[in-house]
Amino acid sequence: xxxxxxxxxxxxxxxxxxxxxxxxxxxxxxxxxxxxxxxxxxxxxxxxxxxxxxxxxxxxxxxxxxxxxxxxxxxxxxxxxxxxxxxxxxxxxxxxxxxxxxxxxxxxxxxxxxxxxxxxxxxxxxxxxxxxxxxxxxxxxxxxxxxxxxxxxxxxxxxxxxxxxxxxxxxxxxxxxxxxxxxxxxxxxxxxxxxxxxxxxxxxxxxxxxxxxxxxxxxxxxxxxxxxxxxxxxxxxxxxxxxxxxxxxxxxxxxxxxxxxxxxxxxxxxxxxxxxxxxxxxxxxxxxxxxxxxxxxxxxxxxxxxxxxxxxxxxxxxxxxxxxxxxxxxxxxxxxxxxxxxxxxxxxxxxxxxxxxxxxxxxxxxxxxxxxxxxxxxxxxxxxxxxxxxxxxxxxxxxxxxxxxxxxxxxxxxxxxxxxxxxxxxxxxxxxxxxxxxxxxxxxxxxxxxxxxxxxxxxxxxxxxxxxxxxxxxxxxxxxxxx
Amino acid sequence: xxxxxxxxxxxxxxxxxxxxxxxxxxxxxxxxxxxxxxxxxxxxxxxxxxxxxxxxxxxxxxxxxxxxxxxxxxxxxxxxxxxxxxxxxxxxxxxxxxxxxxxxxxxxxxxxxxxxxxxxxxxxxxxxxxxxxxxxxxxxxxxxxxxxxxxxxxxxxxxxxxxxxxxxxxxxxxxxxxxxxxxxxxx
Numbered sequence: 001x002x003x004x005x006x007x008x009x010x011x012x013x014x015x016x017x018x019x020x021x022x023x024x025x026x027x028x029x030x031x032x033x034x035x036x037x038x039x040x041x042x043x044x045x046x047x048x049x050x051x052x053x054x055x056x057x058x059x060x061x062x063x064x065x066x067x068x069x070x071x072x073x074x075x076x077x078x079x080x081x082x083x084x085x086x087x088x089x090x091x092x093x094x095x096x097x098x099x100x101x102x103x104x105x106x107x108x109x110x111x112x113x114x115x116x117x118x119x120x121x122x123x124x125x126x127x128x129x130x131x132x133x134x135x136x137x138x139x140x141x142x143x144x145x146x147x148x149x150x151x152x153x154x155x156x157x158x159x160x161x162x163x164x165x166x167x168x169x170x171x172x173x174x175x176x177x178x179x180x181x182x183x184x185x186x187x188x189x190x191x192x193x194x195x196x197x198x199x200x201x202x203x204x205x206x207x208x209x210x211x212x213x214x215x216x217x218x219x220x221x222x223x224x225x226x227x228x229x230x231x232x233x234x235x236x237x238x239x240x241x242x243x244x245x246x247x248x249x250x251x252x253x254x255x256x257x258x259x260x261x262x263x264x265x266x267x268x269x270x271x272x273x274x275x276x277x278x279x280x281x282x283x284x285x286x287x288x289x290x291x292x293x294x295x296x297x298x299x300x301x302x303x304x305x306x307x308x309x310x311x312x313x314x315x316x317x318x319x320x321x322x323x324x325x326x327x328x329x330x331x332x333x334x335x336x337x338x339x340x341x342x343x344x345x346x347x348x349x350x351x352x353x354x355x356x357x358x359x360x361x362x363x364x365x366x367x368x369x370x371x372x373x374x375x376x377x378x379x380x381x382x383x384x385x386x387x388x389x390x391x392x393x394x395x396x397x398x399x400x401x402x403x404x405x406x407x408x409x410x411x412x413x414x415x416x417x418x419x420x421x422x423x424x425x426x427x428x429x430x431x432x433x434x435x436x437x438x439x440x441x442x443x444x445x446x447x448x449x450x451x452x453x454x455x456x457x458x459x460x461x462x463x464x465x466x467x468x469x470x471x472x473x474x475x476x477x478x479x480x481x482x483x
Numbered sequence: 484x485x486x487x488x489x490x491x492x493x494x495x496x497x498x499x500x501x502x503x504x505x506x507x508x509x510x511x512x513x514x515x516x517x518x519x520x521x522x523x524x525x526x527x528x529x530x531x532x533x534x535x536x537x538x539x540x541x542x543x544x545x546x547x548x549x550x551x552x553x554x555x556x557x558x559x560x561x562x563x564x565x566x567x568x569x570x571x572x573x574x575x576x577x578x579x580x581x582x583x584x585x586x587x588x589x590x591x592x593x594x595x596x597x598x599x600x601x602x603x604x605x606x607x608x609x610x611x612x613x614x615x616x617x618x619x620x621x622x623x624x625x626x627x628x629x630x631x632x633x634x635x636x637x638x639x640x641x642x643x644x645x646x647x648x649x650x651x652x653x654x655x656x657x658x659x660x661x662x663x664x665x666x667x668x669x670x
Contacts, residue, residue, distance in 0.1 A: 007619045014620045015606075016597045017514030019523070026505055026532045033538045034502065364542070 056301045056317065060245020062478070084397040154381060176372040241306040244479050247299070250450055252473015254296035254322040257466075261476065288359060288409055289416075294323030294366060296471050298373065304479065310377040312391070320399060322469055328407060328416050329360025357407060357416040365416075367406035371427065379435070389437040394430075401425040408459055427456045433475055443480050450475040505534055508551060512558045518604055521563035521571075533561035545599065558577055559621055563631055572609045585628040594658055603653050611646030618629050618643050 237269060301317025307313055357365070377395025407416040408423070433450035450473055457466035489507075492500030503629070509530065516529040524538040536557050544553055566572040595603070607615060613632065617623040623631070632639070 006647070010600065010604075010619050011622075013595075013597045013600050014514070014518065017515060017517065017601050018510035019513040019526075021509050021513045021527055025527050025534075026502065027507070029505065029534045029538070030498070030501070032535045036539055038533075176573050288489055 001069050038468050047163070053301055053317070054098065055060045056421055057245065057247075060301065060303060074413070121317045125390060134177045144351070190483045191447050197332075243303055243412045244481070246302045246304070246444075246477060246479035248302035248316060248318060248406060248475065248477045249297070249299035250475035251295075251297040252450070252471060253293040255293035256291045256324050256469060289326040289328060291467075292325040294325050294368075296320070297475060302477055306381075309384070310381045313377070314379060314393075314395075315374070315376045318375070318403075320371045320373045320471075322371065322471065323366055324418075325364050325366050326407065327363070328359035329358030329362050332356045332358060332415070354415075359409075359414060359416070365407055368404065369401060369406060370403040372402050373397045373399040373429075375431065377431065387439065390448070391437070393433040393435060393450075395432075397429045397431060397452070399427045399429060401427070422459050424456050427458070427469070429454045429456075429469070435475065435477065443478055444476040445479075446475075448475060449473070485547060490541060490544060490546070490550065493538065501538060504537075508554050509534070511551070512554060513554055514601070515558045517561055518620070519559070519566065519600055519613060521605060521609075525565070525569075529558065529562045532565070533558040536561060551630040554619075559617070560631075563617075566609060566613060573599050595654060599657070600654075603650060603657065606653070607646055607649060610642055611649065614639055614642045615650065619647070 064155055085090045143325075302314060302316040304312055304314035323469035375395055375397035377393050379391040379393045381389060381391050383390050404420065405421065406418065406423075409416055410419065410421055410422075431450060431452035431454050433448055435446040435448035437444040438447055450471075452469070452471040454469035457468060459467050489500055491503050492505055513530050514535065516526040516533065517523065520526045520529060533554075537554050540557070544550065564629055604612060604615060616630055617628045617631065618625065625636045625643070628634075628639040628643075629636040634642075
């Protein structure tokens with residue numbers, strides 16, 4: 001068995017072992033860490049994008065359908081209002097029992113289907129009712145009071161004495177309280193009733209809290225219903241627009257304008273002995289490439305709110321893919337740190353320097369860009385034709401570059417490289433479109449051409465001219481639920 | 484140096500703090516990597532890869548132990564992975580008993596300098612070298628070494644004993660040659 005003294009001695013010696021690493025080690029580490037940080041940022045975004053879109057969509061659908069329910073509820077209450085009013089009016093000509101039955105019928109005989117249908121038809125009538133002040137109808141209403149409570153005249157008469165401002169203890173309220181409440185005048189009957197009604201024209205049963213519920217549940221119920229009705233009717237009188245959620249997408253072509261060829265040529269000439277000549281690429285074709293249009297599409301969440309009969313504002317969030325094609329020369333041999341070549345592929349990728357391509361037309365390359373867009377637009381309903389309405393749309397959008405696989409021309413070297421630092425990652429765009437509303441079962445669809453132009457230059461090109469995105473395509477908006 | 488604050492700054496993506504952390508530990512960690520590899524280039528590769536791992540996983544550092552110890556463990560793991568990945572190390576990491584070295588229980592006095600001793604450790608066959616480093620210097624048990632290298636505990640024990648004997652014999656030779664005022668003799 002050996003003594004660990006040897007191991008301890010070795011340990012102590014090795015603790016002191018230190019070397020100074022080469023400078024390139026830190027350079028490569030820094031590159032890898034920065035690249036990883038960028039990847040993580042993008043990963044973070046992508047990880048939350050889909051759930052985010054889902055949540056927005058779910059919220060939109062919820063808002064949409066819950067708003068529908070609200071409309072239905074209002075319709076129900078409106079219907080009840082009509083029924084209740086009828087029931088309240090009936091006692092003048094009908095026996096009390098019939099009035100009670102009518103009120104109960106009004107309260108319980110509603111079925112959802114009928115409510116919806118009634119709700120659509122009733123508003124015009126109800127608006128008139130709502131706009132007509134309750135005070136305009138006191139004679140009718142008040143005249144029904146004794147009729148509505150003929151079986152308890154004693155209670156009605158015992159409520160209030162205007163001369164003493166005293167309440168009958170049976171009502172459970174003090175005289176002062178009652179006096180302080182002018183609506184208490186409504187609780188009169190017989191001669192007092194008539195006098196009080198003349199003094200205070202407000203309808204008595206719009207203050208149900210003043211009446212003991214024991215007096216007449218039927219009248220109390222009616223009063224409550226009618227009070228609700230007055231609120232609902234008011235809300236119906238003002239037409240309210242709400243936010244609606246849907247989906248929007250488009251597909252088409254995107255293009256970038258070409259950089260200033262003369263200035264680019266001058267830059268290339270200045271770099272006469274540039275790398276691509278040494279590497280044997282096509283030196284006679286040292287022009288800057290044309291950019292050809294590429295496929296482009298977008299899709300995302302769409303939210304809209306009607307402002308008036310003709311104006312609609314919309315917003316949302318979408319992911320927009322742009323592409324364009326360029327011609328480039330051969331790939332240049334790139335510098336890779338010697339030590340990086342021994343590393344695992346992942347680390348080696350991060351440690352490598354940027355891949356470069358010479359100018360030329362040896363091969364085609366598709367530049368791809370992925371933007372997250374937040375558009376805001378306003379629509380004008382040009383034609384209100386029910387069958388084929390059409391809308392003019394104009395708006396702006398703010399977009400953020402989330403990822404790109406693109407080669408950018410460097411005026412200083414005359415080479416193409418994947419240099420993300422030259423890109424303006426935040427873009428401001430303007431857009432316009434003409435959309436036709438298409439009838440479809442249960443959904444509203446808008447379809448039409450769209451054009452979008454990037455106000456912000458895509459690349460900082462050092463005086464070679466600005467490159468702006470131009471997108472043309474066909475746009476479709478789908479909003480579930482019909483108006 | 485306040486390692487706590489330094490780590491926090493690094494986690495915020497502060498480049499200066501990251502460089503500071505690297506400069507603080509790089510020298511010693513390169514020493515660790517050097518012991519496991521056969522060349523300084525390989526050692527720098529391991530160092531680079533190890534520090535990338537450190538910065539990627541810095542959020543996992545719990546501040547319960549020494550930052551240096553945590554980084555050192557990462558370096559050792561990275562070095563072992565490096566040995567497993569590269570063919571020039573793999574052949575001798577098979578831990579066959581074909582090359583047998585006599586086992587010695589001697590406990591000689593280590594009079595060599597740090598760098599001389601490190602150089603001798605690096606001359607050990609990779610299998611011996613890894614096990615010797617892990618057990619004698621890092622303090623891993625043979626069970627742990629067995630798990631790390633994917634070998635049996637007994638294999639680790641026997642390999643270590645042979646590595647130790649070999650190293651002791653080399654140290655003895657080297658010390659003797661130094662006494663005779665001769666130059667460094669490769670074992």
